Amino acid sequence: MTPLEKKGVTIVVFSGELDRALAAFNIANAAASMDLPVTMFFTFWGLNVIKKEEGKVGSGGWMKRMMNVLNRGGAKRLKLSRMNMGGMGTAMMKKLMAGHNIPSLREMIEMASGLGVRMVACTTSMALMGLSEEDFIPEVREFVGAATYVGDALDSEVNLFI
Amino acid sequence: MKADRTLDCVGLYCPMPIVKTSQEMKSMQAGEVLEVIADDKGIKSDMPAWAAKTGNEFLGMEENGEEIRVYVRKSAG
Numbered sequence: 001m002t003p004l005e006k007k008g009v010t011i012v013v014f015s016g017e018l019d020r021a022l023a024a025f026n027i028a029n030a031a032a033s034m035d036l037p038v039t040m041f042f043t044f045w046g047l048n049v050i051k052k053e054e055g056k057v058g059s060g061g062w063m064k065r066m067m068n069v070l071n072r073g074g075a076k077r078l079k080l081s082r083m084n085m086g087g088m089g090t091a092m093m094k095k096l097m098a099g100h101n102i103p104s105l106r107e108m109i110e111m112a113s114g115l116g117v118r119m120v121a122c123t124t125s126m127a128l129m130g131l132s133e134e135d136f137i138p139e140v141r142e143f144v145g146a147a148t149y150v151g152d153a154l155d156s157e158v159n160l161f162i
Numbered sequence: 163m164k165a166d167r168t169l170d171c172v173g174l175y176c177p178m179p180i181v182k183t184s185q186e187m188k189s190m191q192a193g194e195v196l197e198v199i200a201d202d203k204g205i206k207s208d209m210p211a212w213a214a215k216t217g218n219e220f221l222g223m224e225e226n227g228e229e230i231r232v233y234v235r236k237s238a239g
Binding site: 115 | 173174175176177178180181183184185208211212215216
């Protein structure tokens with residue numbers, strides 16, 4: 001069989017909710033398993049998905065600090081975009097997922113990294129929210145601008161905004 | 163159908179059977195056949211799609227109640 005041309009998948013992760021992040025990583029992991037190059041570009045609320053879970057994150061003036069207190073982020077803290085019900089809906093969804101052997105978001109992120117998914121963070125959003133490189137999980141190693149993302153998107157066949 | 167290896171994905175949902183298939187196939191030789199057992203119906207369309215995109219050969223599937231067995235042959239290169 002002739003080798004097929006692999007153009008890849010780019011995903012903009014703009015949202016910081018659990019369900020949306022799960023959908024993004026589900027697609028990323030499926031695509032990576034199809035041997036496609038995958039780049040996930042985390043921007044704005046999407047940075048919450050890849051913030052480290054422990055310790056303090058963010059620095060800067062009081063507005064930036066407040067942003068990271070009220071909007072702490074980290075994979076385990078994300079809420080559903082609907083039916084959160086003060087956290088009860090999110091807890092139920094996590095329980096249902098575990099009961100169905102569906103990996104947690106943290107596990108999906110680790111899987112993505114193992115499958116070679118490239119995770120990059122938007123530097124403008126980082127500056128806006130007082131975040132620096134050490135505020136993110138170790139799977140995120142690149143900190144880039146929009147032109148890098150557009151360059152990757154132009155080289156891909158599938159481009160999603162989640 | 164005769165297979166060289168079997169991968170049990172019963173109880174796993176999309177995309178896990180595909181992720182595991184991809185990983186298993188990496189350690190197989192060209193020409194070898196992998197049998198994947200699953201019960202998430204998504205695999206019926208996912209495995210042919212995976213094979214077509216990765217250049218491996220989808221050989222077919224057998225359904226027995228909830229259990230679905232799919233067969234893929236690793237291609238050279």
